[in-house]
Amino acid sequence: MSMLDRFEETDPLALADALAGDIAARADEIEAARQLPQDIAEKFAASGLYRMCIPKAYGGLETPPWTFIETVERLARADGSAAWCLFIGATSGMVSAFLPKEAAQHIFGDPKVITSGVFAPKGKAVRVKEGFKVNGQWQWGSGSRNADWIMGGAFVMDDSGKPEVLSNGKPNNRMMIMKAGDVDILDTWYVSGLQGTGSTDYAAQDVVVPEAHSVDLIHDKPLERPLYAFPTFGFLGMGIAAVTLGMARTAIDELVGLAVEKTPQGSFKPLAMKPMAHVDVAEAEALVRSARAFLEEATGAAFEAAQAEGVISIPHRRDLRLATTHAVKSSAKAIDLMYTLAGGSSVYRTSPLQRIFRDVHVATQHMMVAGPTLELTGRLFMGLDTDTAML
Secondary structure, three states: OOOHHHHHHOOHHHHHHHHHHHHHHOHHHHHHHOOOOHHHHHHHHHHOHHHOOOOHHHOOOOOOHHHHHHHHHHHHHHOHHHHHHHHHHHHHHHHHHHOOHHHHHHHHOOOOOOEEEEEEEEEEEEEEOOEEEEEEEEEEEOOHHHOOEEEEEEEEEOOOOOEOEOOOOOEOEEEEEEEHHHEEEOOOOOOOOOHHHOOEEEEEEEEEEEHHHEEOOOOOOOOOOHHHHOOHHHHHHHHHHHHHHHHHHHHHHHHHHHHHHOOOOOOOOOHHHOHHHHHHHHHHHHHHHHHHHHHHHHHHHHHHHHHHHOOOOHHHHHHHHHHHHHHHHHHHHHHHHHHHHOHHHHHOOOOHHHHHHHHHHHHOOOHHHOOHHHHHHHHHHOOOOOOOOOO
16 A cells, blocks of 8 residues: 555655655656646645645644644755645645535545635625625636635625625625636746746636635634634745745755866866855855744744644734745745856756746745735834734
């Protein structure tokens, strides 16, 4: 019996290690396809890795946060796009903890189900007898071509055509869970990096969604389990950080291997003997390992609080968001150092460094780890009044 055949008895880290070799060998294929090949997505599903964030009560793994990060990180060492699709599919499973039991079992009951989605409220939902009628178009639909169910954020509109307003004055924004067959997958993902994620646009036209298949990830209450005390948006950022840390580790390893063989033009010494190479590799190691340590510390402290108290405080959420953004920025700096140090060798398609360089600079553009997250956390450190709804 193979490891994939008995995934329920196997931990996510071992599964990631078992899958990594095949994924690394197919990195060029994944990028050329501009999406995750369906057979790889199905292996993720069969292994149970897509179920890392689904409650055990619904047949999921309910994986502790740091194990989730390490699992994604290990796959990212093999290929950033594949790891990105994994964490998107896995984190979308957190929605199950917010759904009524019957709806959660209907959508996530199949152990091989694949889900994806975008929370950004790019849709509009009108109340109808059956629930909601949804129209909209969403960007960054990573893994949507592989999914059985696709989610999209939508403002619920009132009879006057304006967004409904909640008691706190905020618009009513709900995640709508739609059957993949009801969604139009568009062909827009022509990009510089993370090409293999298939993060194309998708659209809904008059798709009817039962009310039980919609959630408010900010105001609805999830199952009272430690994992679901984590903010869903913060958890998304953790996945991005895991991908970039894994890619940074591979970039360093690639450079060290290259440096022994490469003698820069105009030099009589291999790159490995150059003092600047020593400096840059040391700096890259420090960037990656210190950022990883901060992320592990923040994640561990938050999970301990969730286990003990059932909630995660604003300071813990602040530190999680800061640690994730810092990890992404530090990984990008480390990768830049390795890409530059490799010289002309890094520009060829045969070099993993060029793909890692392109991939990380797409990851840095994601709103969950972009510059404004530092402004948000900085305000909290300064003791200023701050909207923490999406922290």
